[in-house]
Amino acid sequence: MVEMVIDENNIGYIPSLGTSFQLNETAKEIILMLKQGKSKDEIVEELAKKYNKDWREVFIDVTDFMEKLKIYGVIQ
Amino acid sequence: MIIGISGLNNTDNPAPGVGVAKGLLEKHTLIGLSYDPNEPGIYQGLFSKVYLMPYPSVGAEEFKQRLRYIKEQTGLEAVIPTLDAELYLYIKYQKELEKDLGIKTFLPSLSQFERREKAKLAQLAEELGIKSPKTYQLFSVEELIKLLRDGDELKFPVMVKGNYYRAYKASNLEEAIEYFYKISNEWGFPILLQEVVSGEEINYLGLGNRGKLVGGIGIKKLTTTDIGKIWNGITIENPTLLKLAREFVEKTQWNGAFELECISNGREIYLIEINPRFPAWVHFATAVGVNLPQMVVDLMEGKEVEPQLDYPSQKMYVRYVDEVVTDFKLFRQILTKKEL
Structure with missing residues (x-):
């Protein structure tokens, strides 16, 4: 479960830890998709299609981003 | 009620006394119990009288004599001690203070106090089913x-x-x-x-009443001083932290205020330290509607208290510097006469 809540200024906040993050548009999109329960493969596919990018390139970026989310305690 | 409060330091290493006093000021007569004429809390207009106390290392007899004198002078009915170094004396003699001097306290027993000592924390954490460094x-x-x-x-x-x-x-x-x-x-x-355990430091300030958690708030310190004292903080909702607080109070049958210091990486919580008293940021709880010092007074008076475990999330605590200008004769008086 992704606990992060995102406000109108794209600040992501984790209520149980009191930590805040400034998100860019893509980060926000990925977190919202994770909150919807989408898998990494689904997120990669959706982003690759939307931004017209090679899925391999998107896969590397999404994997890297999700590793960071784990380090920050945003996802388990 | 006439209540003595210790821990009047309010420098960059503040003690809890000023925060405790702020929660009780409106309804009670407060007596400051200080160890040093330089403590800013003496001069902040919170206390009707201030007395210098003997250092705990001087011994129990001096300590009891001093409290007896303060009782005679002021009608002192209760004491909320807030400093680690003096707690042992207050805890050891809590029954005697009430019986012989008519001074109430609301403290853990000696065995409860010793179970959370830093050197024994790993054992307690294991009993609570939680990790510790x-x-x-x-x-x-x-x-x-x-x-x-x-x-x-x-x-x-x-x-x-x-x-x-x-x-x-x-x-x-x-x-x-x-x-x-x-x-x-x-x-x-x-x-x-x-x-060293990596993760976010989160804290829980709670109040136990003979094994039942009756009040508390969870926070995260956003910014701290060089020695880790909070500057800014935020209230958090962390069910795991609340569960730990409940279990700690139940397992130890804790009585009195306490602070859990934990580190969380989002997956699990490590228990770092348990302070057997209010922390210096206790007024944060009062300001978000959980007046724990008042609950302590109610419990000392034998009143029933409604548990207060709900509080608003994302409230921000901001500590700042303030100044007082006062007469130097007050400092001289407390230094020489040991009371003000």
């Missing part, structure tokens, strides 16, 4: 060198902690030795050497 109790610098240079149990950085006060992160042996002497020269032994 590896901690070693040291009485000599040789032990420290042996552990850090020759052993593989601990890797740098490590925390060097006093039994009551002070904690420093050491990145190498030289720093660890420096902190060992810095803390032991001021606060004595043992010195504790603790594994």
Whole structure:
């Protein structure tokens, strides 16, 4: 479960830890998709299609981003 | 009620007394119990009288005599002690204070107090089913060198902690030795050497009533001073932290205020320290609607208290610097007459 809540200024906040993050548009999109329960493969596919990018390139970026989310305690 | 409160320091290393007093000021007569005429809380207009107390190391008789004198002078009915170094005396003699002097307290028993000592924390954490960092109790610098240079149990950085006060992160042996002497020269032994756990520091301030958690708030410190004292903080909702607080109170049958210091990486919580008293940021709880000092007074008076475990999330605590200009004769008076 992704606990992060995102406000109108794209600040992501984790209520149980009191930590805040400034998100860019893509980060926000990925977190919202994770909150919807989408898998990494689904997120990669959706982003690759939307931004017209090679899925391999998107896969590397999404994997890297999700590793960071784990380090920050945003996802388990 | 006429209530004595200790811990009046309010510098960059504030004690809890001023925060406790702010929660009780409107309804009660407050007596300041100070150890040093320089403590800013003496001069903040919170206390109707202030008395210098003998240092706890002077012994129990001096301590009881002083409280008896203050009782005679002011009609003191209760004391809320807030300093680690004096708690042992108050806890040990809590029944005697009530019976012989008519001074109420609301404190844990000696065995409850000892169960959460830093050196015994790992055992308590295990009983609570929670992780805690590896901690070693040291009485000599040789032990420290042996552990850090020759052993593989601990890797740098490590925390060097006093039994009551002070904690420093050491990145190498030289720093660890420096902190060992810095803390032991001021606060004595043992010195504790603790594994550093990475994650976010979160804290829970709670109040136990004979084994039942009756109030509390969870916070995260957003910014701190060099020695880890909060500048800004935020209320958090952390069900795991609340569960831990409940279990700690139930398991130890805790009575009185306490602060859990934990580290969370989002997956699990590590228990770092349990302070057996209010923290200096206690007024944060009062300001978000959980007036724990008032609950302590209600419990001391034998009243039923409604549990207050709900509070608004994302409320921000901001500590700031303030000044008071007063007459130097007040300082001279408390220095010479030991009361004001």
